[in-house]
Amino acid sequence: MGAPVIAIDGPSGSGKGTLASLVARRLGWHLLDSGALYRLLAFAATGRGIDLDDAPALTVLAANLDVRFEGELRIVLDGEDVGASIRNEQVGAGASRVAVLATVREALLGRQRAFREAPGLVADGRDMGTVVFPTAPLKIYLTASAEERARRRYMQLKDKVEGVSLASLLDEIRARDERDTQRAVAPLKPASDAIQLDSTELSIEQVLERILSEAAARGLVG
Numbered sequence: 001m002g003a004p005v006i007a008i009d010g011p012s013g014s015g016k017g018t019l020a021s022l023v024a025r026r027l028g029w030h031l032l033d034s035g036a037l038y039r040l041l042a043f044a045a046t047g048r049g050i051d052l053d054d055a056p057a058l059t060v061l062a063a064n065l066d067v068r069f070e071g072e073l074r075i076v077l078d079g080e081d082v083g084a085s086i087r088n089e090q091v092g093a094g095a096s097r098v099a100v101l102a103t104v105r106e107a108l109l110g111r112q113r114a115f116r117e118a119p120g121l122v123a124d125g126r127d128m129g130t131v132v133f134p135t136a137p138l139k140i141y142l143t144a145s146a147e148e149r150a151r152r153r154y155m156q157l158k159d160k161v162e163g164v165s166l167a168s169l170l171d172e173i174r175a176r177d178e179r180d181t182q183r184a185v186a187p188l189k190p191a192s193d194a195i196q197l198d199s200t201e202l203s204i205e206q207v208l209e210r211i212l213s214e215a216a217a218r219g220l221v222g
């Protein structure tokens with residue numbers, strides 16, 4: 001079976017990335033930000049002039065990505081730190097396009113499963129509980145209303161990026177939700193044994209405590 005996994009899935013802006021990192025820190029476990037892999041692939045493809053619909057070329061690229069995760073923020077692609085460059089909405093939209101391709105997802109599976117190491121792994125994404133780690137002893141499906149997720153994203157970006165608008169963020173979030181939930185392969189949906197949490201009215205701390213208490217209830221906290 002290997003080391004225990006806490007899978008945290010949900011739509012973009014639900015807070016799963018922040019929570020996964022907090023849970024990993026509190027437990028002293030490894031962290032997998034699986035969305036970063038799809039973002040890296042879209043980013044690397046764009047840099048090489050590969051079309052984001054070109055499944056064969058993207059699959060080869062996915063299998064050969066030269067990437068190292070160093071701590072939580074540094075992501076080194078071909079020797080260059082791209083941790084910050086992959087975080088914008090454009091790369092996110094590209095990631096959601098390459099993520100519809102079955103052979104691309106297949107090529108990234110082994111890379112994701114390799115993160116499962118002692119003492120444990122907290123993995124966040126869209127299909128952590130359904131496809132990548134179906135045997136995870138704790139699966140969380142985190143949601144929040146699209147309006148609240150757009151508002152959170154706006155608060156994050158308004159001081160960093162010029163000309164961001166709440167309305168366009170809401171449109172982008174809705175478009176990405178549509179693509180992520182409607183795709184044929186590994187669509188965004190709760191695993192049948194996932195605990196569903198709606199964070200619209202909850203603080204990060206409240207969600208964190210809930211996840212940690214579910215982990216404790218399963219004997220995952222040493």
Ligand code: DC
Binds near residue numbers: 034124125
């Ligand atoms: O979580 P994120 O916003 O960084 O993810 C970017 C895109 O990658 C998202 O729109 C869908 C895709 N993705 C996926 O298909 N499966 C995952 N496990 C993680 C992300």
